[in-house]
Amino acid sequence: MLGLTTLSVSSYATMVLLARQFGPGVYGVYGIVYAVLMSIELMLRFGLPQAVTRSLSASTGSANRSGAYGFVLLVSANLIAFGALWVAAPALAGFLHIEDGARFMRIAFIDLPFYGAYSVLNAVLAGRFNFKWNCIATCVYGVSRLVGIVALTSLDALTIESALVVNVMASICGCLVAALKIRESWFRPSVGQTRQLISAAIPIYMSEIGMVLLMSFDLWALSALAPELDSESKGLYVASLSLARAPNMLGYVLASVLISVLSRSLATGARHEAGRVVVDTNRLLIAILLPACSIAGANAADLLELLYSSAYRGGDEILCLLLLGHGLLATMLLSLIPMLVAGGRSGNGASRVVVGLVVAGVASILLIPRLSWQGAAIVPVLAFGVALLMVAREVRRCYGVLLDAGDFAKTLALTSLLGVVSYMWQAKGIWLVVELIVISSAYCGLAFKTGLLRLNSDRDADAGIGSSAEASVRGVGN
Numbered sequence: 001m002l003g004l005t006t007l008s009v010s011s012y013a014t015m016v017l018l019a020r021q022f023g024p025g026v027y028g029v030y031g032i033v034y035a036v037l038m039s040i041e042l043m044l045r046f047g048l049p050q051a052v053t054r055s056l057s058a059s060t061g062s063a064n065r066s067g068a069y070g071f072v073l074l075v076s077a078n079l080i081a082f083g084a085l086w087v088a089a090p091a092l093a094g095f096l097h098i099e100d101g102a103r104f105m106r107i108a109f110i111d112l113p114f115y116g117a118y119s120v121l122n123a124v125l126a127g128r129f130n131f132k133w134n135c136i137a138t139c140v141y142g143v144s145r146l147v148g149i150v151a152l153t154s155l156d157a158l159t160i161e162s163a164l165v166v167n168v169m170a171s172i173c174g175c176l177v178a179a180l181k182i183r184e185s186w187f188r189p190s191v192g193q194t195r196q197l198i199s200a201a202i203p204i205y206m207s208e209i210g211m212v213l214l215m216s217f218d219l220w221a222l223s224a225l226a227p228e229l230d231s232e233s234k235g236l237y238v239a240s241l242s243l244a245r246a247p248n249m250l251g252y253v254l255a256s257v258l259i260s261v262l263s264r265s266l267a268t269g270a271r272h273e274a275g276r277v278v279v280d281t282n283r284l285l286i287a288i289l290l291p292a293c294s295i296a297g298a299n300a301a302d303l304l305e306l307l308y309s310s311a312y313r314g315g316d317e318i319l320c321l322l323l324l325g326h327g328l329l330a331t332m333l334l335s336l337i338p339m340l341v342a343g344g345r346s347g348n349g350a351s352r353v354v355v356g357l358v359v360a361g362v363a364s365i366l367l368i369p370r371l372s373w374q375g376a377a378i379v380p381v382l383a384f385g386v387a388l389l390m391v392a393r394e395v396r397r398c399y400g401v402l403l404d405a406g407d408f409a410k411t412l413a414l415t416s417l418l419g420v421v422s423y424m425w426q427a428k429g430i431w432l433v434v435e436l437i438v439i440s441s442a443y444c445g446l447a448f449k450t451g452l453l454r455l456n457s458d459r460d461a462d463a464g465i466g467s468s469a470e471a472s473v474r475g476v477g478n
Helices: 002-043 048-058 066-095 101-109 111-127 131-154 160-179 191-225 231-244 248-267 271-298 300-307 310-342 346-371 373-399 405-425 430-450 471-477
Strands: none
Touching (some): 002 101, 002 111, 002 231, 002 310, 048 248, 048 310, 066 191, 111 248, 231 310, 248 271, 248 310, 271 405, 310 346, 310 373
16 A cells, blocks of 8 residues: 555656646647557566466465566567567557657657566565565655656756656666565576466456556547547546546556465465455445545546646546546456456456457447547446446356445445535635545545444455465465
């Protein structure tokens, strides 16, 4: 949670600073370039980090060197991809209608091998249950980027190019910190585990690439299918999308934790413990996501003005739709898919994500040419909604449990009540911060009172979940 909070705060402070300094027009260009980079980086992970985490978590011996092989394989693949994308940058920039985009993208693509190394090193730390240094590396990665942007702003040297260079430096810093706790022997690949690692990574990669495409599909489709849309409108969309994606960080962090914990539980035969983790995780997710997205939507225009400037108030309708699609539904999906990975059903998760991708493609063709940005904002709601329903059903089949209906009803009732109060309050500026603190505190108090938020699962026996796990596994689960 410390790593998640630090990375989230520093990342969105960086985005706010960039949006304020650049303005909607320039920020729209930067946002599209960065979205392309982020999507390509996630696609070029090839499922190897999660496969490494699962392999190391399920192994109790020290002979497992899948981390070493994953490191060499992933960095090598990203170096090759960097060369290919350097050549393809002009064509990609032309397709997305980005003026002078080839130069921006070539600078951005320098980050590819460094981010690949950072992701697999962090996966090794998670697989070894070294969450302390996983947290430290994550914090350094986020904070170093913010410090770099602040330094550029103070020196009056902030441009799109310099901001992209800072992103590269942040990946290098995170990579170096993660490498401090991994022995040198990890960097010598073990060829004997090649087939096992790649066979595990392929279905994970199919799921990852589907999620990457889904996460950026609406923005790419908006640029490609609505070229007449002015740069300021694109800037409003990018700013709203950046804010709506804030909860996604919870899904990304939970992924490494869930794969480690569930893989170890299943490997030691503690299926009841795994089921308890599934139920507790989903309860925590809805208890956080539903009220957060609801309260943010009730104050959309004022929130955009507070974080960016008054020029972004017009993005309130965009933000409300994107909070539902990218904020709520996407984060739930990001958290459920790792459960299938740990359960050895990553292929099933991938096929469900592909269905969501088909829905996104069809919806984009039908809606964006007619409704412009409104249609683009509806696309993730439909795509993530369909994929989430299918993946949730598969998780239930895998573990036999999913979510307590009573917990969902309590969360919905509290969210509706406090959402109405927040909408009627209508505070602005610094008073909006006061409103959010009061509403959030009230919700947390009611959530603890009703049992939605609790430090321990005290209903294991009633739910038929997990008191039979080994002591070591139970410690990890707690």
